[in-house]
Amino acid sequence: MTVVAQTGAAGFLARYEGLKDHLPGARKPWLNALRADAAAHFAARGFPTRRVEQWKYTDLAPVAQASFAEPLTMVDGAIALPAANAPNRAVFVDGRFRADLSTLDGLAFRATGLAQHLGDAESHLGSLAKPEAEPLAALNTMLFEDGLLVDLPDGVDGGLLELVSVAVDPGRPFAFHPRHLVRLGEGARLTLIETATGGGACLHNPVFEIDVAERASLTHGRMLQEGSGAFHLSTIYARIAAEGTYDNFTVAAGPRLTRNEIHAALVGPRAACHMNGAQMAGEGQHVDTTTSLDHAAPDCASRQTYKTVLAGRSRGVFQGRIHVHRVAQKTDGYQMNQALLLSEEAEIDSKPQLEIYADDVKCSHGATVGALDPDSLFYLRARGIPEAQARTMLVEAFLHEAVDTVTDETLRGALTRALDAWWSRQAAAA
Amino acid sequence: MPAVTETIETVQAATESGYKWGFETDIEMEFAPKGLNEDIVRFISAKKNEPAWLLEWRLRAFALWKTMAEPRWAAVKYPPIDYQDSYYYAAPKEKVGPKSLDEVDPELLKTYAKLGIPLREQEILAGVEGAGSTPAAGRMPIAVDAVFDSVSVATSYKERLAKDGVIFCSISEAVQEHPELIKKYLGSVVPQGDNFFAALNSAVFTDGSFVYIPKGVRCPMELSTYFRINAKSTGQFERTLIIADEGSQVSYLEGCTAPMRDENQLHAAVVELVAMDDASIKYSTVQNWYPGDAEGKGGIYNFVTKRGACRGARSKISWTQVETGSAITWKYPSCILQGEESVGEFYSVAITNNYQQADTGTKMFHIGPRTKSTIVSKGISAGHGQNTYRGLVRIGAKAAGARNFTQCDSLLIGDLCGAHTVPYIENRCATAKVEHEATTSRIAEDQLFYCRQRGLTQEEAVGLIVNGFCREVLKELPMEFAVEAQKLLQISLEGSVG
Numbered sequence: 001m002t003v004v005a006q007t008g009a010a011g012f013l014a015r016y017e018g019l020k021d022h023l024p025g026a027r028k029p030w031l032n033a034l035r036a037d038a039a040a041h042f043a044a045r046g047f048p049t050r051r052v053e054q055w056k057y058t059d060l061a062p063v064a065q066a067s068f069a070e071p072l073t074m075v076d077g078a079i080a081l082p083a084a085n086a087p088n089r090a091v092f093v094d095g096r097f098r099a100d101l102s103t104l105d106g107l108a109f110r111a112t113g114l115a116q117h118l119g120d121a122e123s124h125l126g127s128l129a130k131p132e133a134e135p136l137a138a139l140n141t142m143l144f145e146d147g148l149l150v151d152l153p154d155g156v157d158g159g160l161l162e163l164v165s166v167a168v169d170p171g172r173p174f175a176f177h178p179r180h181l182v183r184l185g186e187g188a189r190l191t192l193i194e195t196a197t198g199g200g201a202c203l204h205n206p207v208f209e210i211d212v213a214e215r216a217s218l219t220h221g222r223m224l225q226e227g228s229g230a231f232h233l234s235t236i237y238a239r240i241a242a243e244g245t246y247d248n249f250t251v252a253a254g255p256r257l258t259r260n261e262i263h264a265a266l267v268g269p270r271a272a273c274h275m276n277g278a279q280m281a282g283e284g285q286h287v288d289t290t291t292s293l294d295h296a297a298p299d300c301a302s303r304q305t306y307k308t309v310l311a312g313r314s315r316g317v318f319q320g321r322i323h324v325h326r327v328a329q330k331t332d333g334y335q336m337n338q339a340l341l342l343s344e345e346a347e348i349d350s351k352p353q354l355e356i357y358a359d360d361v362k363c364s365h366g367a368t369v370g371a372l373d374p375d376s377l378f379y380l381r382a383r384g385i386p387e388a389q390a391r392t393m394l395v396e397a398f399l400h401e402a403v404d405t406v407t408d409e410t411l412r413g414a415l416t417r418a419l420d421a422w423w424s425r426q427a428a429a430a
Numbered sequence: 431m432p433a434v435t436e437t438i439e440t441v442q443a444a445t446e447s448g449y450k451w452g453f454e455t456d457i458e459m460e461f462a463p464k465g466l467n468e469d470i471v472r473f474i475s476a477k478k479n480e481p482a483w484l485l486e487w488r489l490r491a492f493a494l495w496k497t498m499a500e501p502r503w504a505a506v507k508y509p510p511i512d513y514q515d516s517y518y519y520a521a522p523k524e525k526v527g528p529k530s531l532d533e534v535d536p537e538l539l540k541t542y543a544k545l546g547i548p549l550r551e552q553e554i555l556a557g558v559e560g561a562g563s564t565p566a567a568g569r570m571p572i573a574v575d576a577v578f579d580s581v582s583v584a585t586s587y588k589e590r591l592a593k594d595g596v597i598f599c600s601i602s603e604a605v606q607e608h609p610e611l612i613k614k615y616l617g618s619v620v621p622q623g624d625n626f627f628a629a630l631n632s633a634v635f636t637d638g639s640f641v642y643i644p645k646g647v648r649c650p651m652e653l654s655t656y657f658r659i660n661a662k663s664t665g666q667f668e669r670t671l672i673i674a675d676e677g678s679q680v681s682y683l684e685g686c687t688a689p690m691r692d693e694n695q696l697h698a699a700v701v702e703l704v705a706m707d708d709a710s711i712k713y714s715t716v717q718n719w720y721p722g723d724a725e726g727k728g729g730i731y732n733f734v735t736k737r738g739a740c741r742g743a744r745s746k747i748s749w750t751q752v753e754t755g756s757a758i759t760w761k762y763p764s765c766i767l768q769g770e771e772s773v774g775e776f777y778s779v780a781i782t783n784n785y786q787q788a789d790t791g792t793k794m795f796h797i798g799p800r801t802k803s804t805i806v807s808k809g810i811s812a813g814h815g816q817n818t819y820r821g822l823v824r825i826g827a828k829a830a831g832a833r834n835f836t837q838c839d840s841l842l843i844g845d846l847c848g849a850h851t852v853p854y855i856e857n858r859c860a861t862a863k864v865e866h867e868a869t870t871s872r873i874a875e876d877q878l879f880y881c882r883q884r885g886l887t888q889e890e891a892v893g894l895i896v897n898g899f900c901r902e903v904l905k906e907l908p909m910e911f912a913v914e915a916q917k918l919l920q921i922s923l924e925g926s927v928g
Contacts, residue, residue: 053503057856326845341860344827350855352866359842359872367866369857 008064009046012175013039015070016142024145025118031125038131038141045135057317057349058259058288063231068175068203070143079166085193085414089162095176095204096146108156109188114147114179121149124181128209128237134261137235140177140207147179147206150192152216154185160410161190165206167198167226175203182208184216184244191219191408199227204255210238212246214268221411222250222260223418228285230255235263242268242297249406250277251415252287253422259288266293266300266328275304278402280422281346282429283312290319295328295358302332307402308339309395310346311426320365321353328358335365340372340398342426388427395423462519468492470518471633477519478602478636481609484616491622491632498626504789505818505850506758508731511696518634518667587651596680597642598653601669604640611642615673619702619739619766627698627760628735631667635700638668643678643709652908654683670701674709676742681712683911694722694757699734707742707769712750714907716915719755721922726785726814729757736763740772743798748775750906752915753788754922762820764793767801767829774803777903779915781922782815782847791821791853796829796862805836808900811847812923818850825862832862840870841899843892843923893920 016039025031047064048055079093081101090111091101097113104111114121131138152158165178184190196204204226212218224232232255238246252258258281264273279287293302308316318337339348352365372394380390399419406412462473471492475485500511591598597608605612622632639655655670674680697719703711713736722729732755738747749763765774776792794803809817819838840849851868873895881891897904897916904912 329845339857341857344860346860347856347858349857350853350866352851352853352868354840354851354868354870355848356840356842356850356870357848359845359847361842362869362871364867364869365851366868367853367855367864369855369862369864371860371863 007067009042011067012139012143013043019143023143024115028118028122030122031118034126035142038138041131042135042138042142045138048135054290054319057315057319057351058257058286062257063203063233066173066201066203068173069170070175079168081164081166082195082197084162085195085410086160086162088160089164090148092146092148092163092165092178094167094174095165095178097148107158109150109152109158111148111150111161114149114181115145117149121181124183124209124211125179126209128211128239129207129235130237130263134235136205136233136259136261137207137237140179140205140235144177144179144207147181150180150182150190152184152188152190154213155187156185156189158188158190160408161192163192163194165194165196165198165204167196167200167202167204167230169198169200169202169227171200173201173203175205177205177207180206180208182218183211184213184218186213187215188213189217191411192221193411193414194220194222196222196224196226196232199229201229202226203231203233206234208234208236208238210236210246212238212240212244214241215243216241217245217247219247219406219408219411220249221406221415222248223414224250224252224258224260225254225418227254228256231257233257233259233261235261238262238264238273240264240266240268240271240273243270244268245272245274247274247406248276249403249411249415250279250289251403251418252277252279252289253281253418256284257286257288259290261290263292264294264302265296266302267296269297270299271297272300273302274405275302276306276402276405278307278309278399278419279316280309280399280419280426281311281314281316282426283314285312286315286317288317288319290317292321293323293333295322295324295331295333298328299330300328300332302334303405304335304337305402305405306337307399308337308348309342309399310339310348311342313343313345315346316348317350318348318367319351319353321355322363322365324354324356324358324361324363326357329360331358331361331363333361333363337367338398339369340395341369342372342395392423392427396420399423461517464517465514466516466518466634474519474634474636478605480605483613484605487617487622488633491629492634494623495626495629495633498623498629500626504760504820505816505852506760506787506789508694508758511694511731513630516696519636590650594647594650595644596647596649597640599640601635601638601640601671604671608640608642611673612640612671615671615702615704616669617702619704619737620700620735625735627733628700631669631698631700631735635667635669638670638699639672640670641672641680641682643674643680645675646677648678649680652681652683654685656685666695666697666699668699670699672702672711672713673704674706674711674745676706677708679710681908682714683908684713684715685718694729694731696731696733697756699736701734701736701763703738703747705738705740705742705745705747705772708744709742710746710748711738712748713738713763714911715749715751715753716907716911716918717751717753717755717759718918721755721786722757722784724784726757729786730755732756732759732761734761736761737766738764738774739766740769740774740801742772743769744771745769746773746775748773748777748906749792750777750903751779751790752903752907752911752918753778753780753790754918756788757786759786759788759790761790762792764795765803766795766797767803768797769801770798771800771802772798773801776803776805776807777906778807779810779900779903779919780808780817781810781812781919782817783812783922783924785814787816789818789820791819793822794824794834796823796825796832796834796859799829800831800833801829802832803834805834805838806902807836807838808903809838809840809849810843810896810899810919810923811840811849812843814846816848816850818852819868820852822854822856823864823866825857825859825864827858829859830861832859834862834864836866838866838868839899840868841896842870842872892923896920896923
């Protein structure tokens with residue numbers, strides 16, 4: 001008798017049914033209830049199709065039709081880690097925390113693997129994620145095995161912390177769904193630098209629940225750089241209390257399909273949120289940034305700048321929604337998304353969206369799409385700069401704007417290197 | 431200061447009368463039985479003495495409609511519509527060919543007088559023979575087609591237009607007189623199965639205007655249609671078709687009103703425009719259907735499909751709309767830019783006050799090379815009004831050098847209303863350039879203060895600022911309409927400033 005591997009949603013649901021008594025925290029009733037609830041949502045909706053408005057431009061069919069195994073055994077042997085950006089780092093291999101590869105000693109706060117500390121996560125886990133609304137969050141909740149747990153006490157300056165996620169190619173498609181919980185107490189500060197690398201046909205489906213208390217400040221830099229066979233579908237939920245700040249800078253370049261989805265809610269007066277990013281795609285790749293920003297308190301400010309560069313047969317998507325609630329008077333919201341098309345076969349789809357229910361607000365968005373400006377190219381060439389170099393200058397200038405506002409030099413350096421690395425690969429390929 | 435005088439006058443008028451077009455004309459009407467089925471479609475077609483192919487066409491639309499679901503994606507809320515509880519055909523019983531004003535039904539004349547149509551044009555509208563040969567002194571002549579509930583009651587200036595070969599008549603007449611044109615173009619821009627409301631319209635449309643401008647003709651006057659829903663429980667399903675042949679030009683105006691009623695009435699129109707090489711069509715609308723009362727009771731559901739095809743090279747279609755009325759507006763006048771270097775424009779002002787809801791915008795499909803489009807949308811929300819701009823700019827792979835510029839501005843008056851912007855941009859062409867800008871704000875305190883300091887009342891000041899906010903759009907309107915539109919803006923905002 002042959003066993004037919006089940007694909008897509010059915011495969012994941014079957015896996016959940018088979019594993020549910022063995023998943024981390026299986027003896028905790030609250031967690032079992034959370035997982036069962038998420039499984040019910042995922043069973044009801046499956047992977048979203050393009051008929052779902054939020055997925056109009058990104059087709060998950062390649063994910064929904066594939067059959068993914070789970071990385072059951074721990075990977076042994078040497079693992080190639082990306083160069084360190086900070087002395088303290090938490091390393092995850094195939095979604096599992098590896099204390100042996102991490103350096104987290106002497107921290108003034110807790111940063112560790114979630115699986116071993118689920119008992120402490122009850123109040124945080126599931127408090128922000130919405131499995132009923134986002135099927136990928138449901139999938140994550142149903143099957144997560146591990147993740148990063150960061151908890152900064154009030155007033156602590158955590159400095160830099162690095163989160164490294166490595167996928168080791170086992171030669172067949174596999175999936176992992178880490179759940180990362182980050183909590184900053186009142187007035188705490190942290191810069192979190194995240195790098196996702198690795199090869200193979202992996203589905204990396206992380207969910208972040210980020211809770212920023214009053215006057216706390218989290219800067220979250222992300223470099224999504226898995227190999228060209230990978231699917232990276234990440235969903236971030238952030239809640240920012242009064243006078244708190246959450247800054248997100250994402251560079252997405254590498255995977256076959258990237259979805260960078262961020263839901264941020266400004267829930268206290270004078271909270272702020274910056275969401276910036278650059279996403280790039282070359283031949284056969286698809287990049288999608290989808291943001292949703294809730295202004296749910298007065299006097300909050302938000303800034304978003306997203307850049308997309310497309311080469312070859314590729315597709316880029318930007319969807320950004322700003323929702324200003326009735327109470328959110330004196331809101332100052334700004335969003336800009338710009339796309340550069342370097343190829344005849346690229347496609348960009350953009351949907352900036354404002355939903356405003358308060359009257360004393362200042363909200364604006366802008367979107368532009370175009371090719372490299374021929375006048376600028378001509379200007380540079382007229383000054384003796386070869387065309388290839390002129391193009392590089394213009395593309396880099398375009399991309400760097402997304403990370404210009406990063407104040408932490410280490411983070412800005414890392415993000416800039418990630419941007420430039422993508423462009424050199426593209427230029428070399430062309 | 432004429433603007434101020436105007437404002438004061440308008441505000442006074444508004445305070446006295448509210449929605450002054452809310453009267454009902456007591457006129458003898460002929461109805462088809464309530465409800466919607468194949469027999470009604472056949473009844474309408476028979477009443478209009480239509481050829482067999484058109485009946486078939488309607489029946490196909492009806493069959494399609496039955497398989498379709500009402501769209502629910504717009505940001506508007508309303509209770510389910512009972513499509514069986516409405517009359518699909520209502521016509522004033524008229525005597526054929528009145529020879530003088532005395533023979534015209536006096537109720538009909540009164541209606542036109544109340545609507546503010548000048549006496550001379552009333553004569554023309556009522557079809558008094560010989561009345562249309564000379565335009566009233568000092569005014570540009572405007573040819574008018576008036577549609578009363580389901581049928582076109584009169585078209586003026588026909589003879590003058592015929593001299594240039596321009597055809598301007600009701601669509602029922604065109605079906606009889608110019609069947610070849612109708613057969614060729616009807617449904618060629620908005621097919622029967624395009625959407626739920628277009629399918630409904632295709633099945634039961636009762637009248638509307640038809641315009642054909644021959645090659646190289648610049649239409650000698652503005653053409654205008656006046657729509658009026660009068661009878662109770664009627665839906666209005668008019669169909670307008672405008673064809674501008676090579677090198678021709680036409681400007682077309684559309685106005686609408688309806689009596690005040692507590693129940694909601696459905697208006698599902700379809701407008702199709704076709705522009706050939708070097709032709710240009712300018713389509714202006716001042717929509718002032720009854721918006722419902724201050725508590726949101728009653729009003730028109732304005733669910734309209736308007737689309738123009740720029741088929742020829744260098745053709746141009748320009749939509750200008752001022753949407754002040756209707757309980758709910760669901761309307762996206764669009765341009766299909768097929769011909770190379772063709773141009774599409776959309777200028778819109780939409781106001782929602784009290785409990786009005788508007789979900790409106792445009793779609794620009796860039797297909798041909800070097801096509802250009804401009805979108806300027808101004809949304810104003812007051813009271814509990816909800817105002818959404820929803821638009822699509824799609825640039826196809828072959829639209830090399832295409833260009834789009836979009837600007838959407840929203841103004842909020844009061845903290846119970848909402849303003850939303852949902853633009854979709856889809857670009858498959860590297861050499862295209864697309865720009866989109868949107869802002870949302872309220873009337874600045876310093877602007878108000880400045881006006882108040884100069885002796886303007888709060889309402890006058892708001893009126894002045896709102897008019898300034900809408901100027902970019904209003905200036906696109908033909909003169910007479912622009913004045914009318916300015917007044918309407920103020921009336922619509924009546925009661926929103928406190």
